[in-house]
Amino acid sequence: MTDLRTIAAIATAPGAAGIGIVRLSGPRAREIAAALCGRRLRPRHAHYVRFRDHDGSVIDDGIALLFAAPASYTGEDVVELQAHGSLPVLRQLLARCRALGAEDARPGEFSERACLNGRLDLAQAEAVADLIAAADLRAARAARRSLEGEFSARVEAIAADLLAIRVQVEAAIDFADEPLDTLGGEALRQRLEQARGRLRDLRAAAERGRRLRDGLHAVLVGPPNAGKSSLLNALAGSERAIVTAIPGTTRDLLQETLQFDGLELTLVDTAGLREDGDAIEREGMRRARAELARADLALVVLDARDPEAGLRALDADLDPVPGRIVLHNKADLLAPGAGAPDDGALRVSALTGAGLDALRARLREAAAAIAPGEGGFSARLRHVQALERTATACAQAAERLQGEQLELAAEHLRLAHDALGEITGRTLPDDLLGHIFSTFCIGK
Numbered sequence: 001m002t003d004l005r006t007i008a009a010i011a012t013a014p015g016a017a018g019i020g021i022v023r024l025s026g027p028r029a030r031e032i033a034a035a036l037c038g039r040r041l042r043p044r045h046a047h048y049v050r051f052r053d054h055d056g057s058v059i060d061d062g063i064a065l066l067f068a069a070p071a072s073y074t075g076e077d078v079v080e081l082q083a084h085g086s087l088p089v090l091r092q093l094l095a096r097c098r099a100l101g102a103e104d105a106r107p108g109e110f111s112e113r114a115c116l117n118g119r120l121d122l123a124q125a126e127a128v129a130d131l132i133a134a135a136d137l138r139a140a141r142a143a144r145r146s147l148e149g150e151f152s153a154r155v156e157a158i159a160a161d162l163l164a165i166r167v168q169v170e171a172a173i174d175f176a177d178e179p180l181d182t183l184g185g186e187a188l189r190q191r192l193e194q195a196r197g198r199l200r201d202l203r204a205a206a207e208r209g210r211r212l213r214d215g216l217h218a219v220l221v222g223p224p225n226a227g228k229s230s231l232l233n234a235l236a237g238s239e240r241a242i243v244t245a246i247p248g249t250t251r252d253l254l255q256e257t258l259q260f261d262g263l264e265l266t267l268v269d270t271a272g273l274r275e276d277g278d279a280i281e282r283e284g285m286r287r288a289r290a291e292l293a294r295a296d297l298a299l300v301v302l303d304a305r306d307p308e309a310g311l312r313a314l315d316a317d318l319d320p321v322p323g324r325i326v327l328h329n330k331a332d333l334l335a336p337g338a339g340a341p342d343d344g345a346l347r348v349s350a351l352t353g354a355g356l357d358a359l360r361a362r363l364r365e366a367a368a369a370i371a372p373g374e375g376g377f378s379a380r381l382r383h384v385q386a387l388e389r390t391a392t393a394c395a396q397a398a399e400r401l402q403g404e405q406l407e408l409a410a411e412h413l414r415l416a417h418d419a420l421g422e423i424t425g426r427t428l429p430d431d432l433l434g435h436i437f438s439t440f441c442i443g444k
């Protein structure tokens, strides 16, 4: 047992619900439960009981459940007091637990204990939080896979490989007068190349998992008056944004969430980009550019009657965005029989609704290309960055191995191995651990 405190928290969402749960974990959970329930609990048995206050008055009736250590979520004794989902009742239960010696759990403390007791690794514990926060079915499935340990298993497989390579390199150091190739150097280099290939695949998958977790972020950009706000309204099916014939109408960012096939897409309307404009409009444009910098997908809205001019002015801003759909809006104003755009652009009309179904299909495709497909797992920016550091260290190791600088190669392999360990929590500074769990919700 890593901690002698017994912690308690309301584990269910606040608000009226059929059932609400107060959860306890720690060495005193059993005796606190016995005092509250008026009887001792048998492990893994659903007891129907009355929860009583200090004066014997009934707080609520409900189910009490004991998970005896180590067969519990945290690995410690865990008790669940399953009451009616009434916030005043749950608060009173929690207050009674406190009076009997429990302390309020910090956010994420149950999962932190699960981690410290080896029930979950760090990436799995993070997946629990991501599962709870998942906005759509795909995000939830991806988080489930990480929770089952798929991501961790791939990380640890590469880590094991790097460790084995390092052991061989260290062994070769002891035979410094012999050329590496007589010591199986070529096989060693090949093995490292293979590990780097697997690392590349894992990085790409983790990056997709991160995008899914953060949600797909599409930004409407283009010159003033092209019809960005009109398109947001048309896609959202409501008059969310102000639309006028005056260029420079939109200044603030306006956000709307759309659901496609169980996938959530955040669509952001921005101020039209142009050279001039008053101070407010310039601030709007600054925000538009900042929004673009973190976008997965740019929806470039141009006036169908003169698209080229609009696009040229935007090019530099669009560069860093991974996905792009170019829209020629106001198609209803084109002369009949105008030829189709030749650059893959989509002709639409926010006014008549023409082309919007095709746009929805494109959005769906773009979303599918950016986010993990079936079988993908969830990941976080923290993981992607650790994988990048691993890749850099592996590249260095390969270079040193090529140059027969074995000590340096071994050192870079050690760094690579440590960076991977940060993902699962095998190697991690304590303060980072606290920081990660503090972002969880209370009772988790």
Ligand SMILES: Nc1nc2c(c(=O)[nH]1)N(C=O)[C@@H](CNc1ccc(C(=O)N[C@@H](CCC(=O)O)C(=O)O)cc1)CN2
Pocket (backbone or CB within 6 Å): 067, 070, 071, 072, 073, 080
């Ligand atoms: N009522 C309730 N539902 C819940 C949870 C909970 O804590 N309470 N969970 C909380 O997140 C999730 C399930 N997670 C859990 C993980 C492990 C164990 C557990 O008792 N494990 C033991 C026994 C395994 C077995 O009997 O097969 C073990 O692993 O040794 C319980 C819940 C989702 N649903």
Ligand SMILES: Nc1nc2c(ncn2[C@@H]2O[C@H](COP(=O)(O)OP(=O)(O)OP(=O)(O)O)[C@@H](O)[C@H]2O)c(=O)[nH]1
Pocket (backbone or CB within 6 Å): 223, 224, 225, 226, 227, 228, 229, 230, 231, 242, 243, 244, 245, 246, 247, 248, 249, 250, 251, 270, 271, 272, 273, 329, 330, 331, 332, 333, 348, 349, 350, 351, 352
């Ligand atoms: N005929 C026609 N007019 C449109 C269409 N889409 C938008 N408009 C009109 O174009 C004008 C500008 O539309 P907005 O949606 O405000 O344009 P915007 O791109 O958001 O403009 P800013 O916020 O100023 O950057 C309005 O008068 C709209 O009614 C369209 O498909 N066809």
Ligand SMILES: [Mg+2]
Pocket (backbone or CB within 6 Å): 228, 229, 230, 241, 242, 249, 250, 269, 270, 271, 272
């Ligand atoms: Mg606008």
